[in-house]
Amino acid sequence: MLDSLNALEREGLDALEGISQADQLPVWYRAYLGRKGKLTDVLRGLGALSAEQRPAAGRRANEIKSALEGAFAKRQDEVREAELEASIASGALDVTLPGRPVAPGHLHLSTRTLRRIREIFAEMGFQVYEAPEVETDENNFELLNIPPYHPARDMWDTFWIDDEVVLRTHTSPGQIRCMRESHPHPIRVILPGKCYRYEQVTPRSEHQFYQVEGLAVGHGIRITDLIGTMHEFARSMHGEQRRLRIRSSYFPFTEPSIEIDMDCILCVAKGCRVCKYTGWLEIAGAGMVHPVVLRNGGYDPEEWTGFAFGMGVERPAMLHHGIEDIRHFYNNDLRFLRQF
Numbered sequence: 001m002l003d004s005l006n007a008l009e010r011e012g013l014d015a016l017e018g019i020s021q022a023d024q025l026p027v028w029y030r031a032y033l034g035r036k037g038k039l040t041d042v043l044r045g046l047g048a049l050s051a052e053q054r055p056a057a058g059r060r061a062n063e064i065k066s067a068l069e070g071a072f073a074k075r076q077d078e079v080r081e082a083e084l085e086a087s088i089a090s091g092a093l094d095v096t097l098p099g100r101p102v103a104p105g106h107l108h109l110s111t112r113t114l115r116r117i118r119e120i121f122a123e124m125g126f127q128v129y130e131a132p133e134v135e136t137d138e139n140n141f142e143l144l145n146i147p148p149y150h151p152a153r154d155m156w157d158t159f160w161i162d163d164e165v166v167l168r169t170h171t172s173p174g175q176i177r178c179m180r181e182s183h184p185h186p187i188r189v190i191l192p193g194k195c196y197r198y199e200q201v202t203p204r205s206e207h208q209f210y211q212v213e214g215l216a217v218g219h220g221i222r223i224t225d226l227i228g229t230m231h232e233f234a235r236s237m238h239g240e241q242r243r244l245r246i247r248s249s250y251f252p253f254t255e256p257s258i259e260i261d262m263d264c265i266l267c268v269a270k271g272c273r274v275c276k277y278t279g280w281l282e283i284a285g286a287g288m289v290h291p292v293v294l295r296n297g298g299y300d301p302e303e304w305t306g307f308a309f310g311m312g313v314e315r316p317a318m319l320h321h322g323i324e325d326i327r328h329f330y331n332n333d334l335r336f337l338r339q340f
């Protein structure tokens with residue numbers, strides 16, 4: 001009996017020594033010290049011993065039990081410590097490492113284009129007038145000489161907030177705000193900002209986009225001032241050799257109204273896919289401020305004249321960078337944004 005107890009102790013201690021992973025510890029415990037373990041087996045055999053042998057064997061069994069338990073607790077600590085050390089050494093978490101640098105961002109292509117446009121007009125003496133994106137039907141349409149049910153409203157598919165409030169469909173309502181605020185002084189401003197139209201989203205048109213409106217009101221302002229201003233802008237923005245073409249057009253808030261085209265910067269007016277083989281690119285709608293609009297802004301059309309224009313922002317940027325889909329501007333895809 002004592003021999004098998006001694007053998008059990010040695011076997012248990014050896015097995016414990018061989019354990020290096022924490023999940024093996026409970027397996028060992030069950031095998032040696034558990035209710036159905038080897039020590040319990042041996043103790044069960046005590047009953048078969050004679051009365052003289054029994055106390056010595058019992059004492060030895062208890063010694064072995066506490067020896068194994070002590071060795072188990074010690075081994076458990078050692079294994080846990082070793083595992084912790086290994087995980088620190090393998091770099092699972094090293095709090096002494098420097099943090100990851102946060103890369104500085106840069107301006108969105110739309111913002112950069114807007115800033116360039118602003119710069120060019122600033123050199124020509126234009127100030128910036130900011131107007132809200134949520135507008136009244138009155139400013140967006142009525143005061144711009146577009147009464148309810150006027151067919152000209154069909155040019156602007158509109159997001160209505162309610163019967164009287166819209167997301168502005170163009171930057172032109174800012175003209176009214178600016179005139180009412182500036183009267184009776186002359187005006188020379190640009191009004192940059194976001195516009196919205198309830199349109200089908202395609203590679204060429206988005207339901208949100210930027211425009212830059214221009215407005216000049218003064219004494220003796222003529223259409224040649226408008227054309228000269230646009231010419232200067234086109235050269236500064238798109239290159240010294242740019243030429244313009246003027247076509248007559250229609251807007252309810254300008255009279256006369258014109259469309260301003262620029263020779264295609266890609267094919268230099270030879271004809272290509274971008275200019276649809278015409279050699280020309282449309283850059284702005286424009287005209288002389290309609291007398292009704294001047295009056296709505298507080299300026300007497302007998303005394304004052306003015307010009308206005310409205311141009312897109314994304315389209316020229318697309319042209320410059322060979323971007324074929326306007327939807328990229330609002331997808332927030334860093335692979336696109338980082339290129340500019």
Ligand code: PHE
Binds near residue numbers: 170171172251286309
């Ligand atoms: N508001 C017009 C548009 O969005 C452009 C425009 C502005 C035309 C100013 C004439 C004068 O299409």
